Amino acid sequence: MQKRDPLFASVMRVCAPLLVWAAHFFFCYAYVAAGCASSTVLGVTTALALSACCGLLWLSWRGRMGKGTLLDMGAFLASVLSFIAITWSTLPLIFMSACKAV
């Protein structure tokens, strides 16, 4: 029986927004820890991460309207959670001096 059983694709559908959050978080942390020089870089990264999250949210919203399976629901909810987490990470970037003096 050789039917499709796409483990990687299924996992990635749910984990993609969470990976976007992880990439944004760890990039910002490492960039700041390394003594960053430009707040523009952080701003652009955050804008990209939020856009990616919105894109995934939109895609999963369409999916959710479909069959409503665990994967559809998972992709949708993970996008919402990642969007919230990235937004929260953005708050210190906005309200604190963007980059410390080295």
Next chain:
Amino acid sequence: MKDAALNPTTPSSLPRPPDELARLARAWKTPTGLRFLTSINNTTIGLLYIATALLFFILAGVLALLMRVQLAVPDNTFISPGLYNQLFTMHGTVMMFLFAIPVVEAIAVYLLPGILGARELPFPRLSAYAFWAYAFGGLGFFCSIFVGLAPDGGWFMYPPLTGKAFSPGLNADFWLLGIGFIEISAIAGAIELIVGILMTRAPGMSLSKMPVYAWSMLVVAVMIVFAFPAVIAGTALLELERAFDWPFFIPARGGDPILWQHLFWFFGHPEVYIIFLPAAGMVSTMIPSISGTALVGRRAIIVALVAVGFFSFALWAHHMFTAGLGPLESGLISAASMAVAVPTAIQVFGWIATLWRGKVNWCGPALFLMGFLFIFVLGGLTGVMVAVVPFDWQVHDTYFIVAHLHYVLIGGMVFPVFAGLYYWIPLIKGRALSERWARWVFGLMFAGFNTAFFPMHLTGMLGMPRRVYTYGAEMGWSGLNMLSTVGAFVFAAGVVLFFIDLVRSQRLPTLPIGNPWNASTLEWLPNEAYATRSIPQIDSAVPLWDHPGLAAEVDAGQHWLPGTETGLRETIVTSAVQARPLFVQVLPTDSWLPFIAALGTAAFFLLLTIKWNVSAWVCGIVAVAAIVAWLWETDQAPVQEQVRVADHVILPVGMLGPRSHAWWGTAIMMVVDLTIFASFLFAFIHISMRLNICPPPGAHLPDARWQIGACALMLASSALVECSRRKLAAAHQAWLRVLTALALVLLVAGFAATLLGQRAAGLDPVAHAWGASIAALLAYQGMHIVILAIIAIYLIVRSWDGKLHGRNRGTYNNSVLIWHGTVLQGVFGALAVSLLPQWMGA
């Protein structure tokens, strides 16, 4: 092959052959007498594992009571300051490493095959090895306190306090070597759980129908794979510093104590969730049963588990707010610490909604679940408080933190585990614990816990630091401390009562197990040593509720694999997402080898700690010999090519390549290995970043020609074994042996070139932490070369013996995977060491 999911009737028909059940029982018979120690069945090992973990819970609890006696009154002299240091270090270490993590893995080893409808987890000997190594190593480690050699630097072992200068004795080494290899046990368990959950579910149990508990254990096992390597690397670095004076954490020579904190907490914070998520999975399993209704928001809860798994990796530095991180780094970590509360809250609201919708049966498990909700939510709220950086600065290292962490860990893990014990103990002998006693046990534990730990919030706010062996009466903490001590003893009385009831009830004769909580999950199907008589076909997320006749059908042998076709232990391997039957896996039988290997491993590490080097190496060689002998028995040609698993379904026996369980196990092990390597690499980068000039004065980069030559040799060795795997394994065994030997020569030559290049550049691991961090990368690579040398010899001998032909190629495939991983590390390490300083210097 026919798809049974489309078949409205059961997979196997009646009547069954008369000797089928007897053959099945014979294959899975649990040995008796002394040979019981050879048993590897998950139910036997699982119970021993749980019992050992509970023993450590009691032992570490006794240490806590001793501390509470000391703190009951001011200026007490009951315990000396030195012993007090050992007590709090051992209490934290034993509770975290020898109770909390092992007990959640132990419960999974015991329960998961039942919940998944499998006969057994895929690597039962690995489970047995992990358990025995943990039991021997843990007990040996605990005994260090009786001779005054217990670690005394706190359970997170911060250098420089734990460096050689301030901790010259063996105490710290016991922690580093004793705990170091117990972490390996946890990783072995994680590999077992991931492969078991993804490959051995009952046919039809797709990921969307998989029980929430299995989801939680899958998430936790993946977290272990990525979290534990950081602390393994950290312990290795600290032990290298202590043993060989490589100054990773000594600032005077370019080291940095903060490096330890990063490595420790990158493990240590996910670990809190590694402990909590299994408990959350148990709660999600028990609450529907005790409230008689399906879990509200089941899909959202599953996604929340996954999200918590991700977010928990961004919280490590909230243990380091006072360590001098920049304000923006702290802000990012603070935001993530609050973000993790969202998916956690999704679960809590799901549980409350389920209780609200259903009709709660106020039994023993229900009481502990209520206690869990109350205490854990309070701990979560104080968690949000300490996630706020300025507040954390005020209460850091005070008793407020002690209160917070006990609310989270006892609330989030001990209460659910006790609920779980009440809930699942009837699985052992059909004997539930007393409901009347349960009220007393719960009452004492709940009241005792809150009496002990709630006042600590106040003592902390009043400024009492943690880890002080006494305090003056003038501080004004006396009354609150006395209250905490009284509470601790009340809590302990509840625990004692529980164990008395446990012994009392389990000494009674066995009763039929049935389904006492009217649960929906498969562990309540009729069970023997072989698990269920036949493996059920699953069509629902709540199979026992939607299919009331399932137990009778399964017990009559009407479902999958109702006997043993090969006469050996077997389970069905199904596809990872849809759980379609793929093949039958023959499982290993009981053996002394895991027991001997574990004994040897534990003795090696413990004897090495006390510097009995010859005895240690003898034990180490015994362990390696036992493991090689154990491996030799694996990957045998199947006794049958195909077996009938249902009326109309015939499946192959065993599988090669990425569909085999062994390939997956090896691949996950390589992910762990590469993550350990990444942690060493992080140490190198961290130390480099602290330099004004990179490389530091007096140090030099190796000549690029040595590095390029080394990379070329290593890549060539990888190409040779790959070519050998693809082209030769089937037919040309002589060439396979020649190429494998040649590949080993190239690999050793590549490593030698790396070493010679570094030596020519004057690498000195003692003079400066920068050199030490490169030496650590080289040492890790060197360890792999030694392992691959053993593997290459093993492969050549196996080929000579005719055990690498045709269907036996799994051993070669998996060895090649390890080979590629080693070469990848070697090449990446050489590039990083050569290029990064140039980039940073620029």
